[in-house]
Amino acid sequence: MPELPEVEVVRAGLAPAVTGARVAGVEVLDVRSLKRHEAVSGDFEALLTGERIEAAVRRGKFLWMPLAGGQALVGHLGMSGQLLLRTPDHPGDDRHARIRLHLEHPEHGELRVDFVDQRIFGSMAVDRMVPTPDGEPAGFSADVTGAWARSIPSQVAHIARDPLDPAFRDDRFARALERRDAGIKRVLLDQGVVSGIGNIYADEALWAVRMHGEQPASSLRRRRVRDLLQAVREVLGKALVEGGTSFDAQYVNVNGASGYFAHSLNAYGRTGRPCPRCGTPIVREAFMNRSSHRCPRCQRLRTPRRSPDAATSTPARTGGIPAPR
Secondary structure: OOOOHHHHHHHHHHHHOOOOOEEEEEEEEHHHEEEEEEEHHHHHHHHOHHHHHHEEEOOOOOEEEEOOOOOEEEEEOOEEEEEEEOOOOOOOOOEEEEEEEEEEEEEOOEEEEEEOOOOOOOOOEEEEEEEEEOOOOOOEEOOOOOOOOOOOOOOOOOOOOOOOOOOOOOOHHHHHHOOOOHHHEEEEOOOOOHHHHHHHHHHHHHOOOOOOOEEHHHOOOOOOOHHHHHHHHHHHHHHHHOOOOOOOOOOOOOOOOOHHHHHHOOOOOOOEOOOOOOEEEEEEEEOOOOOEEEEOOOOOOOOOOOOOOOHOOOOOOOOOOOOOO
16 A cells, blocks of 8 residues: 555655646546545536646645645545556556546646556545644645645544654654553554554564564653654655655556665565564564564564552553653
8 A cells, every 4th residue: 555655756746737737627437436525515527627726735645636616636545546647648548547637737738647546445536625723734745835735635634644744743642652552563553643654664664763563652762752753754754765665566656657665675575584684584474464574683572661669559651751841
C-alpha cells in the first residue's frame, strides 16, 4: 500500500499540472471507484465539471484537491491506485483505468488525469470541507495561503497529522504513547495517532533505533520517543528523495516511473539476509495479517524499568516520559 513518501511524490507531481486548472470533463469508467463518494451530495461528474482546482494537498496517505466551489476532490490510492498525468491524445485502452479527468490549464493547455486502480481498493470522491480543529493548515502543500488551506475534507478529518507536517506536535505524540500499552509498531500504524507510516517505514525506523516492534509504547522514555521520531523523519525523508518504494508496477509516480528506495532498505523484505549493522540474519514475523522484519540481535524486547517501590504501588502509565512543558 502506498505510504507517505509514495503519496507525497504523487502530490508533488500533480500540483503544478492541476493547480489553477478547470475540470472540462469527467469520465467514470467504473463506479466501484466511487465507493467513498456520498451520492446524497450530488452526482460526481456534475459536481466536478466546470470546477477550478486550487491545489494538491496531502495528509498522511490521503490526497485531495480543493475546489473553488468550496468542496474537495479526495483521492485514496488504496493498494494499487495510481494518478497518472496524460496528454489528451494518450491512448485510452488501459483496462484498469477507473476515472478520467479532462483538464484545461491556463499555462499547460489540455491535460488528462487518469485514476488507474488494478485491485479497486482505492477511490475518488467529492467531499465537503470542514475547519481544522487547531486552525493550522490541514496538510502539506506548496501553498498554504489560500482560503481552503485551513479546511480539510470530512473523510480525512479523523486522520492524525504526519511527522513531516510543520504542525505536527512532538509533545502530543509523546502523550499519546503514555496512554498506550500496545506494541510501538502497532501504535505507529494507528492513523489516529500519527499518519503516513505504513509497514515498510515502521520496520525501517524501528531498525534504525534498535527497537522491537512489540515494545510497549507506554514504556518508552522521552529520549527514546525523540530518537524514534527522528528516525521516522529520516527514513521518510530519504524515501522521498528516492521517489518512494516500488516492489512492483503497482506503485508509480504521475509519469509512470517507479521509486528506488527499495534498494536502501535495511530490514523490510530482507528475510534471511545479514543485518547491515551486526550481520545477524533478519527475521520475518507474523504481524496483524502482514509481516514484520527485524534483527533479533539489535532489536530485542526490553523489560520496562520499574521504580524500587513498584511492587507496593500502582505502576505509573507514563513509562517514564515527563509531562511536556
